Amino acid sequence: MLYIGPHISTSKGMYMATKDAISISANTFQFFTRNPRGSKAKELNLEDMAKCKVLMEENNFGPLLAHAPYTLNMSSASESTREFAKMVFEDDLNRMEYIPCNLYNFHPGSHVGQGAERGIELIAQILNEVLKEGHTTTVLLELMSGKGTEIGIVFEEVKEIIDRVKLNDKLGICLDTCHIYSAGYDIVNNLDGVIEELDKIIGLDRLKAIHLNDSKNPLGSKKDRHETIGQGHIGLKAILNIMTHPKLKHIPFFLETPNELEGHREEIEMIRKALKIQ
Template identity: 65%
Template sequence: MLNIGCHLSTTKGFENMGKEALEIGANTFQFFTRNPRGGKAKEIDESDVNALLKLLKENCFATLLAHAPYTLNACSADERTREFAREMMADDLERMEYLPNNLYNFHPGSHVKQGVEVGISYIVDLLNSVIKPEQTTKVLLETMAGKGTEVGRTFEEIGEIINRVELKDHLGVCLDTCHVYDAGYDIVNNLDGVLDEFDRIIGLDRLCAIHLNDSKNPFESHKDRHEKIGEGSIGIEAITRIINHPKLRNLPFFLETPNELEGYAKEIELLRNAYK
């Protein structure tokens, strides 16, 4: 079965996200842990969480993906911003234990002209301080498009972060199709080659989730602008190859395309029909 979902809003509660996912034909979903443009998190409603857990079990959902807010910059030049990122991620990982054995994804951050090596060091420091041996949540580094001073634009940068984290068994990667294509990895014409490179540098055993997005911009543009499935420069043929690839087909796929629920439902149906 194709494990696929989209990004859903937590505004109406956890159980409602599960119900919305079912309504659009999804069997997983992604959600923000808190306000994506801020730092405030809602209080946990345990009865709501338990209702979601019951729904997930009854409907055989795949692994869920929580997404850290965009304001989390682990390698900022500003010390207070880095400390804010540390506090936020530590709190998020504690809260994620209400939904055990799921995934938590974050953007590595922007080094803001300090240099990639400095940025990587700050990210490693943060992860070493917040990841705990007993946690059930796997923390995912997201592949980035390479705009500005983003860290994570290459497999080498992500691999170096993972290699320097002490509790690396709790780490994985979320590959974003728009981002890697914009970064210069040709998943349209050389998917096997890209996956071989990923395996050599990071290891495919660390690939835990895929953000499935088309791209508004051409190859190696470093722009990071998502497009609806089949309407961008990646195209439906390449995306069909991705969801059916033997090394990827059993992973959870998460749509972050510019859509409302109706549009996501259409994309999920399109992709289910393309899954062999």
């Protein structure tokens, strides 16, 4: 089963977001847990969640992917910024227990000049404080492109964070095709090699979601500029190779391309047609 969907607004509720996904032949989607540039979260509507769950089951949905706001930076040099990140993260994990979804993705953050080692230490510290035995959600660290002072641009950095977290059975990773290509991993000409390296360093068992994006910039550019599928430096052929790779094809794919709903419909139709999937 191919699970593919876009990022969809849940401003009208999870049920309507699910209906929007179905309208474009998607069978999963990603959503922000709250304002992506702020901290405010809507009150949970448990009736809406229940309707959403039924609709997902009726339409054979794969797991949804919740995305933390961009304002989180666990590795900041500012104590108040780290406290804000901890507060939001902890609140999101509690809210996730009521949402029909078991994956929560976040950007590791930027060390803002402190050095990657210090940033990794701070991220692990907060994760150790907020992760609880009772949580059913798998928290995903997203692999990054390398712009500025980002953490998580090489597999080793993500592995080091995971190793420092006591409850790391609750941790996984999200691979973003644009990010890792921009970071220097050649998924166009050496996909098998990249997968082998990822498995050796982090473990493929931790890969729970893939952000499916083309890239406006070439390999190793260290720039986070997503492009519509087939219109960038990665290209449609390489994207399809990723989606059909025997070690990746069971992972849910989430479009983060510069498109609205209709554009995502076209991308999904193009991919399904190319893969000969209805």
